[in-house]
Amino acid sequence: METATPSLLELQRAMRESLVVHDDHGVSAHVVPGGIDPAERLDIYRNTFASVLTTALRLSYPAVHRLVGAEFFEGAARIFIEAHPPTSACLDDYGEEFPGFLSDFEPAASLAYLPDVAALEWAVNRALHAPDVEPLDPLRLAALGEPERARVCLVPHPSLSLVRVDHPADLIWRAVLEEDHAALSAIDPGADSAWLFVQRLPTGVEIRRMSESAWSFTSALCTGRSLANALDEARDFDASALLADHLAAGRFVDFNLMQHPPDHTGNIP
Amino acid sequence: MTRQSTSPLLPARSGRGSIPAEAGVGLRFRHHREVLDEHPAAAWFEVHIENYMGGGTAPATLDAIRRDYPVSLHGTSLSLGSAEGLDPVHLARVREVVGRVEPDLVSEHLSFSVAAGNYLADLLPLPMTEEALGIVCRNVVQVQDCLKRTILVENPSTYLQFRHSTIPEWEFLAEVARRTGCGILCDVNNIYVSACNHGWRAQTYLAALPAAAVGEIHLAGHSLRRLDDARTIRIDDHGSRVAPEVWALYAEALARFGPVPTLIEWDTDVPPMAVLLEEAAKAAALIEEAESGNGNALAA
Numbered sequence: 001m002e003t004a005t006p007s008l009l010e011l012q013r014a015m016r017e018s019l020v021v022h023d024d025h026g027v028s029a030h031v032v033p034g035g036i037d038p039a040e041r042l043d044i045y046r047n048t049f050a051s052v053l054t055t056a057l058r059l060s061y062p063a064v065h066r067l068v069g070a071e072f073f074e075g076a077a078r079i080f081i082e083a084h085p086p087t088s089a090c091l092d093d094y095g096e097e098f099p100g101f102l103s104d105f106e107p108a109a110s111l112a113y114l115p116d117v118a119a120l121e122w123a124v125n126r127a128l129h130a131p132d133v134e135p136l137d138p139l140r141l142a143a144l145g146e147p148e149r150a151r152v153c154l155v156p157h158p159s160l161s162l163v164r165v166d167h168p169a170d171l172i173w174r175a176v177l178e179e180d181h182a183a184l185s186a187i188d189p190g191a192d193s194a195w196l197f198v199q200r201l202p203t204g205v206e207i208r209r210m211s212e213s214a215w216s217f218t219s220a221l222c223t224g225r226s227l228a229n230a231l232d233e234a235r236d237f238d239a240s241a242l243l244a245d246h247l248a249a250g251r252f253v254d255f256n257l258m259q260h261p262p263d264h265t266g267n268i269p
Numbered sequence: 270m271t272r273q274s275t276s277p278l279l280p281a282r283s284g285r286g287s288i289p290a291e292a293g294v295g296l297r298f299r300h301h302r303e304v305l306d307e308h309p310a311a312a313w314f315e316v317h318i319e320n321y322m323g324g325g326t327a328p329a330t331l332d333a334i335r336r337d338y339p340v341s342l343h344g345t346s347l348s349l350g351s352a353e354g355l356d357p358v359h360l361a362r363v364r365e366v367v368g369r370v371e372p373d374l375v376s377e378h379l380s381f382s383v384a385a386g387n388y389l390a391d392l393l394p395l396p397m398t399e400e401a402l403g404i405v406c407r408n409v410v411q412v413q414d415c416l417k418r419t420i421l422v423e424n425p426s427t428y429l430q431f432r433h434s435t436i437p438e439w440e441f442l443a444e445v446a447r448r449t450g451c452g453i454l455c456d457v458n459n460i461y462v463s464a465c466n467h468g469w470r471a472q473t474y475l476a477a478l479p480a481a482a483v484g485e486i487h488l489a490g491h492s493l494r495r496l497d498d499a500r501t502i503r504i505d506d507h508g509s510r511v512a513p514e515v516w517a518l519y520a521e522a523l524a525r526f527g528p529v530p531t532l533i534e535w536d537t538d539v540p541p542m543a544v545l546l547e548e549a550a551k552a553a554a555l556i557e558e559a560e561s562g563n564g565n566a567l568a569a
Contacts, residue, residue: 019389032430044428052390089348090362130324
């Protein structure tokens with residue numbers, strides 16, 4: 001029988017095992033029974049842990065929840081929570097790995113579009129909770145000289161996400177949340193790639209479809225490619241007009257100047 | 270609701286800020302719109318810090334509400350009892366919200382919720398030991414230094430005790446206040462729940478708390494869970510009106526602490542604002558009684 005007094009650190013790690021992976025052996029010997037089995041006492045905390053996190057997932061993934069139903073969602077959530085306990089005490093951050101988890105989750109394999117809907121919902125969640133940041137004043141860019149302008153890398157607004165999906169996740173998402181059964185039954189959920197752009201506006205979260213080339217250009221800007229290089233690579237559309245639109249809509253908040261201009265391959269030396 | 274706050278003869282309470290000694294209401298998202306549009310007659314509001322950590326609609330709404338009401342920020346996940354220390358990223362986010370809202374009060378719990386880097390989504394009980402006392406005090410001091418203000422520390426409801434505890438919880442909490450200068454958020458419902466669950470005497474708990482340190486009182490509903498063999502355990506679920514026994518204990522707390530800002534908390538199946546205001550009015554009536562009682566005592 002374990003009777004040695006645990007340090008606080010040891011006891012807290014044992015409580016973690018009890019709550020996350022349901023292993024009470026490190027903690028139950030230290031609990032006063034008081035007429036109730038320690039496991040029953042620990043169950044109260046275990047239930048709160050599971051239900052708080054399941055609720056957090058349901059709030060971030062409302063369309064997935066409706067698509068699979070409450071019982072299925074709860075079962076999937078319990079398995080997910082055990083494998084991915086939160087590493088942040090701010091629950092708006094919780095569940096980033098859920099779309100990836102769903103794509104490997106055998107019982108959901110028949111719903112091929114589900115991970116795409118989840119990926120879109122995570123982007124919406126990010127957009128809802130991203131910090132408020134002042135947009136970049138385009139005059140700051142205009143004030144740069146030609147050599148500096150060639151070295152500009154833009155910093156995207158934290159609410160902005162670019163999501164490429166293999167199924168019409170945006171149409172499914174909208175129809176499900178609006179409970180538009182006619183629209184939902186009209187959607188062909190089969191393979192149909194879409195290039196989505198998600199952003200918080202003062203009026204709410206906007207999800208917009210883009211052409212593949214416009215999406216690739218925007219994605220290059222968001223992942224730190226130089227503006228000059230991204231403009232060079234843009235084909236089949238008016239990249240300058242799209243850039244002006246991005247700036248006017250406040251989708252970028254700052255810029256950095258690359259130390260060295262890109263070489264002819266576009267790589268930063 | 271228009272009553273003036275405490276008599277100038279009463280001692281200043283640690284960490285009280287400018288929350289009036291009146292009954293406030295815990296503000297949840299479902300009432301945001303109503304508060305902005307209809308301006309209900311609540312004396313003050315308290316919100317959970319974690320719900321306002323990003324940008325977007327929620328913090329913007331709180332900014333607007335803050336202009337019209339005193340606001341208290343209540344934390345549920347700083348994990349003051351963590352042996353591994355506080356999460357610096359989380360503490361920085363708390364500081365950011367406190368800097369933005371400039372609340373009248375900031376409070377947290379005598380519990381832990383983080384272990385091995387995982388957030389365990391509940392207010393978990395601490396062993397009441399000298400080691401834990403030292404760790405809680407170290408963490409409270411770190412928070413107060415970071416926020417550049419004192420905080421209130423609240424007693425949680427607990428469903429288990431540890432064999433190696435050596436200090437009664439009420440003495441532990443009083444000692445945290447004495448060593449760190451923090452105030453105490455006395456949750457009367459939690460005292461009642463823990464006292465029933467562990468066979469403590471609630472009056473002993475109240476009597477051990479230094480009155481001058483008590484800066485706020487919480488009231489909420491709890492539920493009675495029946496286990497097999499007719500055994501029961503009380504669960505602090507914040508999902509109903511305040512129980513009659515808790516109102517009685519609240520009157521005793523006011524008699525001991527004097528008029529203290531009091532909050533009605535409700536988090537599960539949040540009812541219409543009118544129900545919350547009814548509960549707040551009951552608390553306000555008891556505060557008023559305590560005020561006149563206290564006035565007599567001072568005049569005597």
